[in-house]
Amino acid sequence: MATSKSAKIQAEMEKVKAKISEAQAKLKELEQKHREAENEEIVDIVRGMSVPLDELPLLLQKLRGTSGQAGQKSGPDGKEATE
Template identity: 70%
Template sequence: MAISKSAKIMAEIEKVKAKISEQQAKVKELEQRHREAENEEIVDIVRGMSISLSDLPAVLQSMKAGTLGQSVPKSEIPEKEDAAE
């Protein structure tokens, strides 16, 4: 007996679903590898800064607040006037 047209289509659907599932698993694996690579890069950068483990939280907080390396708060820096004025 010949395979019906709808059965062929259903077989193709199942084949595509299997490929999609395989690709989704591959994406998850690649995302995990990407995260691990980023984490390794971060660790290398921090180690290269020669910051003690006890000082690291304060440095990161300063960076987050945007105050690292600034001697004058942003609000006190005079704005440059336009040349047209």
């Protein structure tokens, strides 16, 4: 008995779906490994700064505050410019 054209197409579709599922699983695994590697890099950087653990939140707040002000325009005297 010969396999119908639609059955062959259906079989090919199932193969492609299986490959897609495998690729999605691999992507998820790679994203997790990437996140873990980034976290390790962050920990290494922070440890290299020799900042006591109780002072770290304050330091991070200060850094966040200065980066938030980076977009503000200031005049030659350092004060915020008004228009």
